[in-house]
Amino acid sequence: MSYKIGELIASGKTKLVYSLDNPSLVLLKFKDDVTALDGKKRDVIVGKGVLNAGISAKLFQLLKESNIDNHYVEMYDPTSLVVEKLEMIPVEVVCRNIATGSIVKRLPISEGTVFDPPIVEFFLKDDARGDPMITESHMTALKLASKSEVEKIVEMALKANEVLKSFLASKGLTLIDFKLEFGRRNGRIIIGDELDPDCMRIRDTSTGRILDKDLYRKGATLEEVKRAYEEVYRRIVEA
Structure with missing residues (x-):
């Protein structure tokens, strides 16, 4: 399904959240940043966003198949998930x-x-x-x-x-x-x-x-x- 990406809603240490043209959904984009010590230690690992997005999608889908309610809808691209807005x-x-x-x-x-x-x-x-x-x-x-x-x-x-x-x-x-x-x-x-x-x-x-x-x-x-x-x-x- 195609979506139109809107404005940036939130920017966290390792993820970004964007609005979508469907108001009940948002886009969760995984960054390549890695942090520790409440963000005091920070680096970039190129490709980490792809890895975490793929792993998250797989595990959220696994939970869905076990009837454990979560926000995952589908993958948008290799670094981003479409999720329910909560x-x-x-x-x-x-x-x-x-x-x-x-x-x-x-x-x-x-x-x-x-x-x-x-x-x-x-x-x-x-x-x-x-x-x-x-x-x-x-x-x-x-x-x-x-x-x-x-x-x-x-x-x-x-x-x-x-x-x-x-x-x-x-x-x-x-x-x-x-x-x-x-x-x-x-x-x-x-x-x-x-x-x-x-x-x-x-x-x-x-x-x-x-x-x-x-x-x-x-x-x-x-x-x-x-x-x-x-x-x-x-x-x-x-x-």
Whole structure:
């Protein structure tokens, strides 16, 4: 289907959002930028936008086929997705299967601890406050979501985790944890944003090799980061 691209609606660290001639849809364009430390560290990896757009499209389609509601409609071009326009909830929802990253600094949990069942955490999107962790009660107290919406978000995050974890395992990949963002459309809670190595911790199951943005956080070269993203793309998009 053809679309007429309108004005730039939003510009984020790694993505751009444009209006379309269909008011219920927007264009999500993936940039080649890679960032860490809340944007304080920034570089460009040529071709990263293509990799993340393709991976996101594949994983969103996988969730749709599993009846998990998300904003994906179709790919527009190699770096852009057509998605439903949502009223976004300013919260990052993190689902953790294995302990690493911030949780082992915040809590007396050893690196590599397997969470069964998985842990779901909420972080308020607030750069000035350092994206603080919040509880389900905070979500309702701050009027970010109703109690039933919070329950739906947790349910969808856990279901998405099972689908993604199983799919990635079939490709020789281990899903350590991942971040989701949610929005509303016509009263429905829907998964939005992206699903790619920028917001997922993925490891090679046999070697433990890091295949996500953790490489960049840990000081790997841009070429090493690109090769990791290309490996994920090869296994889940081209396979």
